[in-house]
Structure formats: C-alpha cells, structure tokens
Amino acid sequence: MARTWLHAISYLRFRFDRAHLWQFVRRESVQYTVAWAAALIGAGICGIVAWIAVRDVRRADGNAGHVSVDFAGQWLLGRLLVRGEGRDLYERSHQRAVLVESCPVEDQDPEQDKSDAENIMTALMGSDDGPPPHVGGPLYPPIDAFAYAPLGALPPRIAYRLAQLASILLLFVAGGGIALLARGRIWWPVATVLLMLFPGVGGTVSLGQNASLSLAILTWGWLLVARGRPGWGGVIWGLLAYKPVWAAAFFLVPVLTRRWRMAGAMLATGIALAGLTLPFVGWQTWVNWLHVGREASETYDVDENWITMSRDLLSIPRRWLIDFELSYEERRRDGLAPALIGWAMLLLVFEATVRLTCLRGTRPGPVVGPGVSFVLLGAWATCFHFMYYDVLLAALAVVLLFTEPRRYLEPIYVGRHHSRETGNVCVLNRLAPTILVLLIVTQPLWAMRVGRIAPGDTVLLLILWAWCGWTWAREKPLAAG
Numbered sequence: 001m002a003r004t005w006l007h008a009i010s011y012l013r014f015r016f017d018r019a020h021l022w023q024f025v026r027r028e029s030v031q032y033t034v035a036w037a038a039a040l041i042g043a044g045i046c047g048i049v050a051w052i053a054v055r056d057v058r059r060a061d062g063n064a065g066h067v068s069v070d071f072a073g074q075w076l077l078g079r080l081l082v083r084g085e086g087r088d089l090y091e092r093s094h095q096r097a098v099l100v101e102s103c104p105v106e107d108q109d110p111e112q113d114k115s116d117a118e119n120i121m122t123a124l125m126g127s128d129d130g131p132p133p134h135v136g137g138p139l140y141p142p143i144d145a146f147a148y149a150p151l152g153a154l155p156p157r158i159a160y161r162l163a164q165l166a167s168i169l170l171l172f173v174a175g176g177g178i179a180l181l182a183r184g185r186i187w188w189p190v191a192t193v194l195l196m197l198f199p200g201v202g203g204t205v206s207l208g209q210n211a212s213l214s215l216a217i218l219t220w221g222w223l224l225v226a227r228g229r230p231g232w233g234g235v236i237w238g239l240l241a242y243k244p245v246w247a248a249a250f251f252l253v254p255v256l257t258r259r260w261r262m263a264g265a266m267l268a269t270g271i272a273l274a275g276l277t278l279p280f281v282g283w284q285t286w287v288n289w290l291h292v293g294r295e296a297s298e299t300y301d302v303d304e305n306w307i308t309m310s311r312d313l314l315s316i317p318r319r320w321l322i323d324f325e326l327s328y329e330e331r332r333r334d335g336l337a338p339a340l341i342g343w344a345m346l347l348l349v350f351e352a353t354v355r356l357t358c359l360r361g362t363r364p365g366p367v368v369g370p371g372v373s374f375v376l377l378g379a380w381a382t383c384f385h386f387m388y389y390d391v392l393l394a395a396l397a398v399v400l401l402f403t404e405p406r407r408y409l410e411p412i413y414v415g416r417h418h419s420r421e422t423g424n425v426c427v428l429n430r431l432a433p434t435i436l437v438l439l440i441v442t443q444p445l446w447a448m449r450v451g452r453i454a455p456g457d458t459v460l461l462l463i464l465w466a467w468c469g470w471t472w473a474r475e476k477p478l479a480a481g
Contacts, residue, residue: 067120075148076120078148087281141286171215202389234261302335313381353378370472381465
C-alpha cells in the first residue's frame with residue numbers, strides 16, 4: 001500500500017513540476033474555471049455577510065433587516081398595491097395598518113421602546129398631523145410599487161431574504177452585460193467579481209436595496225446602444241423611472257452624446273410607465289408622492305444621518321459646515337453657505353461635462369473608453385441626492401475603461417535614474433487602475449466612521465472623472481461608434 005502511494009506521489013510530482021504546472025495554469029480553460037470559482041465563492045461570501053449583517057440577537061426573529069426603512073419602505077408600497085390599496089400608497093393610516101399586521105410584536109426585541117411598525121412609520125416621511133394631513137411614506141414613486149409587488153405578496157422576512165438573493169444575482173446579470181460590452185476581453189466571471197468588490201455592494205445586498213437592479217438596467221441598456229439599437233437601449237434605461245433622481249441624472253448621457261432616439265425612447269418609456277399606473281393608483285397618489293419628495297428634500301438638507309450616509313456633491317459641504325447639535329430649524333437658518341457651496345460643486349461638474357462633450361463634436365461617440373466614462377461619471381456625480389450604496393451605479397463607467405485591459409497594465413516610462421552601482425528605470429502606474437484599486441481596498445474606510453466624515457469614494461470617482469475628461473480632450477476626434 002505504501003509503495004502504491006509513493007508511485008502516485010512520484011507521478012504527480014512528474015506531472016506537476018514547475019514547467020508542467022505553469023503550462024497547466026496558462027490554459028485558458030483552467031483560468032476561466034478558476035474565474036468562475038472565484039465568482040461563485042464571492043457570491044457565497046456576499047450572501048453570508050449579508051445574511052448576518054443586520055443580525056440582532058435581542059430580537060425574537062434574530063434579524064432586523066426586514067424592518068429597516070431601506071427595505072421595509074419599498075416592500076410596503078408593493079404590499080399596499082397587492083392588497084388593492086394602490087390609491088392609498090402614501091396614506092399613513094393605511095401604511096400603519098399594513099405594518100402592524102405584517103410585523104408581529106412577538107418577533108421584535110421585548111425591550112424596545114416602540115414597535116417595529118411605529119419605528120418604520122417614524123422613519124418614513126410625513127406625520128399624522130402634518131400638512132397635508134396623513135400624507136407620507138417612502139421616497140419612491142408609485143412605479144416602484146409595481147416593481148416590488150412580487151415581494152409585497154410575501155411576508156417581509158421572506159421578501160427581505162429574496163431581495164438579498166436578487167441583489168447578488170443581478171450582479172451576475174450586470175457582469176454578463178459588461179462582458180458582452182468588452183467583446184470577451186473581460187470574462188463574465190471577472191466582471192462580476194469586480195462588481196462584487198466595488199463600493200456600495202455591501203449596503204445594497206445587506207439592506208436588500210436596489211442599486212444592483214439599477215446597475216443591470218444601465219449596463220444592458222448601454223449594451224443595446226453598443227449593438228446599434230439605441231431605441232431599445234433607451235427603453236431599458238427608461239425603466240429607471242422607478243427611481244426618478246437616477247432617471248433624470250442619466251438622461252444627460254443620451255442628450256450629451258446626441259443619441260436622440262435613445263433619449264426619446266427613454267423619456268417615452270418613463271412617461272408610459274407613469275401613465276400605466278394611473279388606473280391602479282390615480283392622479284392624487286402621484287400628487288401625494290410629490291409632497292413626500294418635497295419633504296424628503298428638506299430633510300436631506302439638515303438630517304445628520306442622511307447627510308453623513310449620502311455620497312452626492314450637495315451633501316459634502318454640509319458634513320463640515322452644519323452644526324448637528326442645533327435644532328432642525330436652526331440648521332435650516334444656517335444652511336445657506338453649505339447649500340451654495342454644494343450647488344457650486346454640482347454645477348461645476350455639470351458645466352464641465354456639458355462643455356467638453358459639446359466641444360468633442362456633433363456626432364455620437366464611441367461606446368467604450370474615457371469619453372463615455374467621463375459622461376457617465378459626470379451624470380452620476382450630478383444626481384440630486386443619493387446614498388452610499390448607490391456608488392455602485394458608477395461601476396459601469398469605471399469598468400468601461402478596461403474593455404481593453406492591456407492598455408492600462410503597461411506602466412508609463414518616465415526616465416532612467418543612473419547611479420554608480422546600477423541604473424534604474426523610472427515608471428508610473430497608470431491612473432485608472434490605481435483609482436480602481438483604491439476604490440476596492442479603501443471601501444471599508446468609507447463604510448466605517450471615517451466615511452461619515454469624508455466621502456472618499458466620491459472623491460476618488462471625481463478624480464477619475466477629471467482624468468477621463470483630460471484624456472478625452474487630448475484624443476483626436478474619433479468616428480462615431
């Protein structure tokens with residue numbers, strides 16, 4: 001028996017010596033298999049981390065994710081629609097009744113001051129005696145109720161877990177679109193792993209949020225544009241109407257790149273989706289949603305949690321110039337300076353994006369490369385308000401820089417440093433991969449306390465936006481693609 005094992009070991013050593021092992025590893029099929037293994041392991045890690053991220057041992061059900069406002073607010077809209085209460089989506093009395101019924105007291109922490117239903121109602125916009133009376137709720141428009149109706153038909157705990165699973169699966173969907181955009185130069189599993197490492201994924205999956213859905217919409221819509229179907233690409237992008245701030249921000253892309261068919265289809269799709277909701281929700285529900293949005297915008301300006309968890313340009317100066325020890329009314333009175341600085345920053349990015357894109361010509365440009373990434377990052381940065389998990393939407397712009405990976409793997413030759421002992425070649429790493437690595441390795445900082453002080457991920461993406469603009473401005477005009 002021992003001799004058999006010795007023969008087997010000798011055979012393996014012969015088969016897998018350094019030369020044979022190197023040849024084995026260099027096989028494309030082996031590398032592709034390893035890439036898929038990494039993607040599946042990454043998905044498993046994402047799922048495990050998300051499963052326990054909001055664990056609360058004090059609760060009888062052991063987890064608070066399904067009663068966090070990030071998930072519960074959207075689930076609530078879907079639930080009301082499924083119950084046939086579409087015309088009451090933003091009526092607080094109907095919302096409270098659904099939450100009391102769906103969030104049993106026996107599931108919560110016996111020591112908590114208020115019930116889960118009341119905690120959610122407090123986190124939602126509006127109050128029971130505010131103007132207009134009894135109007136409030138989640139920030140999402142009635143279209144979102146239709147998107148969440150399948151989850152609204154389920155108990156919140158089950159729906160929350162399915163939302164987490166869907167967030168992970170949608171990363172694979174977006175990764176597949178990126179692989180097709182790169183025409184195979186970036187493998188599907190590699191693109192998916194990059195997305196899993198990108199800032200915002202942790203919050204998206206842990207909270208059952210929808211950033212991965214928005215990213216999949218952006219990716220596949222742009223893929224249709226790349227395949228010569230801008231109209232259908234606009235239809236896909238029109239689905240962003242479920243999250244209007246992003247629809248408005250990314251509408252800038254087809255307009256600036258002069259893809260008028262895409263812009264028209266995107267606008268028409270959004271209007272059509274809103275119109276299709278009317279038989280189920282009515283006009284007044286949309287009016288009530290506008291009241292909710294107005295109140296949310298005012299709250300964004302002064303609420304410490306919303307400001308420090310956000311990543312938009314308007315909130316950056318508010319982090320440092322607002323005294324959160326003051327009352328809401330005092331903060332509003334002292335909020336002129338941070339508001340002016342924030343709007344100046346946003347308008348600067350908007351103006352630079354528009355100016356450079358207009359100077360580059362009058363025809364639609366290529367669908368990959370620095371120019372496209374510049375416009376996409378500019379659109380992302382000029383979004384009115386968004387939270388830390390929505391940083392994930394910038395991933396498409398970043399990955400589009402690497403559809404030809406070899407271009408960015410070659411260092412920049414600076415010169416040769418001579419000394420008595422030896423001569424050293426001086427090179428610089430290229431900025432784009434450096435920023436990508438920094439985004440990945442530093443994202444734990446932005447998820448911790450330091451992220452509440454400085455939005456480092458936004459700053460890094462702004463640096464990349466400026467670099468894309470500089471690189472694009474130096475390129476010779478290219479034919480339309």
